[in-house]
Amino acid sequence: MRLKCPANFRIxxxxxTGKIDIIHILRAFEKGADGVYVVGCMExxxxxxxxxxxxxxxxxxxxxxxxxxxxxxxxxKMYNLSSGEGPLFAEYSIEMDxxxxxxxxxxxxxxxxxxxxxx
Numbered sequence: 001m002r003l004k005c006p007a008n009f010r011i012x013x014x015x016x017t018g019k020i021d022i023i024h025i026l027r028a029f030e031k032g033a034d035g036v037y038v039v040g041c042m043e044x045x046x047x048x049x050x051x052x053x054x055x056x057x058x059x060x061x062x063x064x065x066x067x068x069x070x071x072x073x074x075x076x077k078m079y080n081l082s083s084g085e086g087p088l089f090a091e092y093s094i095e096m097d098x099x100x101x102x103x104x105x106x107x108x109x110x111x112x113x114x115x116x117x118x119x
Contacts (some may be wrong), residue, residue, distance in 0.1 A: 003090040006097040017041070017078075018051020025062040025076055032109040035075040035100035039089060042080050052080060062066075071107055075100065 001017035014020060028036045038059050042051035056078050063073030079092050105113075 005090050005093040008097070016048045016051035017055035018046070018048055018053075020058060021053050022058050022065070025059065026065065029066070029071060029075075029106055030110050032106075032112050034103075034106040034109055035077075035096060037076070037092070037096045038078045039092070040078065040080055042082050045082070047094045058079055061103050072103060074115065075103060075106060 017038055020038060025036050025038075038055055040055050042045070043052055043056075046052045059076055059078040063076050065073075066075060067073040077096060081088055081092075
């Protein structure tokens, strides 16, 4: 079965979402991303015990930082899925893409594009 995800998505695989740090999320915005979503295993079902709980906490912290700097915390979100829920993964990617399109380009990404155009 071939799943359709938006073409503008970049998937970065990690051994566990617990390995993601706030700096990784913020760096994605610094590099021009308009939104980030993290997909981890079901809560309480983490092979590494509590990795998905750590990831959720870090995503929430990143959202607070993005709100404080005026980018918008709703541009970052976490979902929990099991490995057999591929169609739901594709559905969430489409949902996140629509949300980002509704919000428009990230102020950081827009500033980077203007800076690149001026150079």
